[in-house]
Amino acid sequence: MTKRQCGTSGHDLAKAVFAGTFSFLALCTAGRASADSLDVTTATTAPVTTAAASGGSAGAITVESAGSIIVTDTQPAITINSSNAVTNGGTIGSSAATGATALLIDGTSPITASLTNNGVISITGTDGSGNYGIRLMNGPVSGTIGAGSTSSISVLGTGAYGVSIESAFAGDITLNSVSVAGASSTAVSLTASLTGNLRLTGSSSATASGDTGIALAGDISGSVVNAGAITVGLASTTTTNSSGTTVAAPGVGGVAGISISGNVGGGFVNDLFYTDSSGNVVANASATSSDTETIGTIIGYAGTPAVVIAPSASTPRNISLSAYGTAGTDDGYGFINRGTITSQGNNVGTAATAVGISGTTVDGTLYTTTLVGGLTNQSTGHITASTTAATAIAIDLGAGAIVPTIANAGAIQASDAAGTTALAAFGIRVGTGAELDSITNSGTILAKSAATGIAGYGILDESGLLTTITNSGTITAQALTSGAAARAIDLSAGTTAQTVTNSGTIAGDILFGSGGGSYISNSGSFSGTLAFGTGTDLLQLSGTTAFANPVTVASGGALAVGLSGSSSLQFSGTAPSLASLALADQSVLILNVSNTASALQVSGAASFTGQSMIKLNIEQPGSRTFTILTAGGGISTDHAASLLGSTSTPYLYTLQSFTVGANDIEVTLHQRTANEAGFVANVAPLYDNALISMAEGGAAFTAIGSLPDQASVLAAFRQIAPPSYGTALARIAEGLQSTGFGAIAARMHGLVSEAPEEIAEGNRLGIWAQQGVEFLHHRDAQDDPGFSSNAYHLNFGLDYRLGRDFIIGSAVNFSWTDVNSDGSIGTDGKPLKTNTQLFDLYASWAHGPFYLQAIGSVGHDNYRSRRTITIGSYSADQSARWSGYRVAGDLIAGARFRFGRFSIEPSDSLTYMRLHQNGYTESGTGVLDLVVDPQRITSMTNTGKLSVNYEWPMFGGALSLSGRGAYVSRLKRDVGALDASFAGGDSFALVSAPLGRSATQEGATIGYHFENFLIAVSSDRRQEAGFSDTSVSAMLRISF
Incomplete structure (x- = not known):
């Protein structure tokens, strides 16, 4: 077609003769009738048709990017009523409210039409109804309908259609970003036959109540491919009312994301693909990070099903979706999902189904839906349904659905966040009257629900016709409410032979029907109950399968069991015959x-x-x-x-x-006896009495009784031993007492070591504070559990000088300790925590180089044990609280000899401590809980120490550095027996290994003092065989 510019004829007429003028005009008119086209480059409100595109003659119509045709009445802005093309790069629309049509394809006279939309087609009237973006009618019509990636079609008003194909059309249709926003509207409707393919791209939506995204009632000879995003309905949200209050806005539901009620000769595909920078499609396996991924997405909100395939009740007939690709290949299925298909309930109590396939019953006749080749959810595919207190179904096959197989390599998931009885979640549900032969899963099938009763079904067959399930992926049914059941596979309705083959993971019960069930596992994992029905049943394990589950066989059933490879079988609970x-x-x-x-x-x-x-x-x-x-x-x-x-x-x-x-x-x-089992004599009573306590068996004994070696048995009884057993609490108490006494001794030492000329008559009253951390570590022994602890200490003191030689004072000490006991697992952090409060009185006398110091202390201790007993598959939380008190004293004699800035100080101390712990009762594990009697621990040590000090005058004061070493002899080291009993049992005594005979100690202090002010940092470490105690402290002293 060419454009004729007839406006130059005036120049020709000036040269022509009168007769020639009429001949020229006739020729010009004929040329425009056969070949003229119309370019719209500016805004106009005048409607046009291709049959009279320009000057009354047929031709193509092009709306340029700056052009627009927006009519104000119900007459279509553009009508295609001849075999010509329309290309839109601008805007085609109508502002009419009711009965408006932006573009009409009218096939009253047979035409071959071409429509390419690269711009905007819209109806903007909001108050009316019955509006159309593109409408094709009065056909048949042939040609093509295409759309660019930036194009869009939007229609307002109720009962509206974005695109409506109402007459037979021969040719391919591609639509991009079609949206409707009025109630009971449809974004794309096809009620007549399509000889060709339908492709959907861009972002399409239908967001009002009763809306449908894509409704395909006519037969389609080719394929239906969604390569865009289709959204139907609105999710629940919040809004602000007239008074400014935030209120809930419930979700709005529609009819379906895609509804298919006619035959599809080339199958349905929800696609995922990649394109390179030039826009060329790249094979999924060859795609790189530089390529652009396009995911086909279908989302239904507020209970809108994402995909519905069923015959129409108004024009009932059997329908089928033929395979998209060649049988036996990845594309040899009538339904292919590579993208995302989702239905959300949104509103509490609103059910959701992602994919629903069924027949339709009219006047007692069931009209069927057949998916030739079946349904496949490929590795990139996601089919999900989610609800709150309502039924969620990912794939639902209803009566009249004929689907040979479902092959899943992606994710099929259904979840109900909260619910009550019967509000279950279903991964795949096969209803009564549906026909599904097999399911092959190499991906994930998950159903989880908070419902009581039976909460979730990974696969439920109510038809009785599903006979084969092959799993190499994961099938999970999860009950979120305690006590609820979860069924991974339920085939109990079947009356013929059924086989479940598993080389992957299945979590949840498996139920077979009455025709004989076979569970065949080749290195597969299964957790749940395996329930066989009547008939001839088979449990066949091979590879590395480790089966340890309950198995039941219905009355009349006969179960054969076969094992090969390195498989193992243990019947949990009562074994079947x-x-x-x-x-x-x-x-x-x-x-x-x-x-x-x-x-x-x-x-x-x-x-x-x-x-x-x-x-x-x-x-x-x-x-x-x-x-x-x-x-x-x-x-x-x-x-x-x-x-x-x-x-x-x-x-x-x-x-x-x-x-x-x-x-x-x-x-x-x-x-084995305790000795044969490897227990030392001190711990043997725990072993003997624990077995008596567990005489009736139970989970705890089963776990202990199944342990394979000595190490695991000793570790189990280590967890059972009382948390106060061993030297840990005695060592922690000694460490705290040593830290407290050390702080006081350091304070007194600083006072009595002052030269007479340094003692100011007015500096009699002194206050001091010290904070420190302490780290203890003890090597493990069977009768003295190892531990490590971290302690934080805080000391405050007040003292008064009586003359030059005598000082009296008092102090308080606060301490918090976290203890990590070897072999124990803390329920919420460390398994044992202590806190202690001490009150001290002290006095010091000094004359010349010699001094005597005495300290008395009383204190209160609190203990809290919270640990998790974990033995094999057995786990239980156990806790206990108890308290105690202590009294202690320290007597120190020493001398300090000065040699200029150097000083040497030998000293000796005698320390006594008596620790009393009240009794306590453990709770949480039943047969393993202990009643522990009070215990008293006494320790006494003698410490000989030598210190070397040096001072540098500095800034009117002095910087001092001291180092020290000591040898500690333990005069009393037995911890004593700990008496305990299991609930209702006899008392027995556990004797711990004694404290060490001796230890060495070294430390250093750096400090600065000036008149009545002193600050110092110290570090000390005491160690003996298998034990160390390291402390770091800082002291501040002020005298008045």
């Missing part, structure tokens, strides 16, 4: 043994070949003989002598003997 049992290779059968546990019953044959073996899980203490397995069909093995052995029992037991008979296997067990 088996039809047959076969172990091969290095597989292991773990049998529970107790006074109440029956032998494993096998009605048929039991065989053990290869290097298979039996291990025992002891559930009650004691030595006795048990029959552990009975097989009515006989027992066969090619290695009877090694079927059980030293590794068959946990550490606390030895296998004295066993026999493999024709139909029975019998074992005799010996429980």
Whole structure:
């Protein structure tokens, strides 16, 4: 088509003869009728048609970027009613409120139309209804409808349509960013057939009540691909009312994000793809960080389902979505999700379904929906539903849905944040009347809910037709409310054979139907209850599978068990009766043994070949003989002598003997004594009495009884021992007392060491303060648990000088200590905390170089133990609080000899402390809780010390540096017995290893004093075999 510029004919007429003038005009008119086009470069309100594009003749219409056609009435701004093209780079629209149409494609006369929208198409009237952005009618019509990436279509008013295809159209349609905002509106509607493909890009939305994003009722020969973002409804939020108060604004729900009720010959794809800087599509596997990712997104708010596929009730018929790609490939499915499909309940009590596929029943006839090839959620795909106190379903197959398989390599998730009975979450739900043969999962299927009752289902089949589930990914059902159930897979409605094959992870119960169920695990992980129905059932384990779960078999069911590879089987709780049992290779059968546990019953044959073996899980203490397995069909093995052995029992037991008979296997067990178990005599009573306390078994004993070696058994009983057992509290008390006495001694030493000429008559009253930190570390021993502690001390003192030789004073000491005991786990930080308050009286006498010092102290101690007992799979929090008191004294004699700026000071001290701890009762673990009696600990030490000091006159005062060394002899070192008992049991005594015989000590101080002011920093370290005590302190003294 060319443009004719007929405005130059006036010059020709000036030269022409009269007859020639008429001939020229006729020629010009004919040319415009066949080839003229219209360029709109400015704003106009006049409607135009392609049939009379320019001067009444048919032609193309182009709206340039600066141009616009915005009409004010119901007449379309542009009508395509001839085989010509319309290209929009500007704005096409209407300001009319009701019955407005921005662009009409009218096929009254058969046409081939081309529409390319690179600009804006809009209806801006807000108060009316029945408006259209693009409307195609009176067809059939052929051609193309395309859209650029920056284009948009927006329509206001109720009952509106962004795009409405109402007549058959042959050609591809691409739409970008179509939005409607009035109630009961539809962004894109197709009610007639489309011979071609439909592609959606950009950001499309339908945000009012009753809106639909994409409604496809007509048949489509090609594919439907969403490569944009489709949002339907509004999420709940808050707003401000007329009085300025913030109030909740509930979410607004629509009909569907995408609704398909017709046939789709090329399948449906919610896409994800990459493009390079030139806009070329890049294969996902080849994409780099420089490429742009486009994710197809469909979001339904306030309970709007994201995707609904079902026949229309008004024109019912069977529909199908054929495969997008070749069968057997990743694209050989009728429904493909590579992007994100989400439905949110938003409002409390509003249910949500992300993908709903079903048939439609009209007048008793069920019209079906078939997904040829099935549904796939690929590795980049996410299908999610979330609610609050309402049912959430990620994928829901209703009656009449025919889906051969669901293949998931991405994420399928449903969650209910809060709920009550029956408000469950479903990852995949297959309803009664739906047909789904199999599910293959290599991704994640998750259902979690706060509902009571049955909270969540990873996969629920109510149809009874789902027969095969293959999992190499993760299937999880999670109950967020204590006591609620969670079912990973529920096939209980089935009446034919069903198989679950697992090489991944399944968390939650698995239920089979009445036609016979098979659970086959090849190195898979499973946590939950495995419930078989009636029929012939199979539990087959191979690879590295470690199965230790409850198993139930319905009355009439017959369960065969087979193990191979290095798999292991332990029935948690009561073991079911088996039809047959076969172990091969290095597989292991773990049998529970107790006074109440029956032998494993096998009605048929039991065989053990290869290097298979039996291990025992002891559930009650004691030595006795048990029959552990009975097989009515006989027992066969090619290695009877090694079927059980030293590794068959946990550490606390030895296998004295066993026999493999024709139909029975019998074992005799010996429980190790404390000495045989490796306990030293001081700790043996704890072992003996703990086993008595756990005589009835239970979780605690099962955990201890299953420990495999001596180290883990000793570690378990270390956790059970009272938190006050050992020398830890005595050493901490000694350290605090030493720090307090040291602070006072340093204060008195500073006073009595002053030369007579330095003592000012007015400086009789002195106050001082000292703060410090102390770090203790003790090496672990079986009868003296190791520990490390961090303490903070704060001292305040007041003293008075009586003449030149005598001083009296008092002090208070506050201390806080965190203790990390070896082998203990703190529930909220350190397992043991102490705090102490001391009150001290002190006096000092000095004459010449010689001095005597005496200190008396009383104090109050508080103790808090909060620890988590963790033994194997057993875990419980245990706590206790108690208090105590102490009295202590220190007597020091020494002398200070001056040699100019040097001084040497030998001294000797005798220190006494008596620590009393009140009794206490532990709580939290039941059978492992101890009642601990009061305990008294007395210690006495003698310390010989030598100090060397040097002073530098400086700024009218003196800077001093001192170093010291000491040898500590312990005169009384026994901690004494700690009497305790388990609840309801006899008392027993635990004796700790004594305190060390001797220790060495070294330290240094740097300080500065000036007239009546002194500041000093000190560090001391005391150490003995396996123990160290390091302290750092700072002192401030002021005299008046």
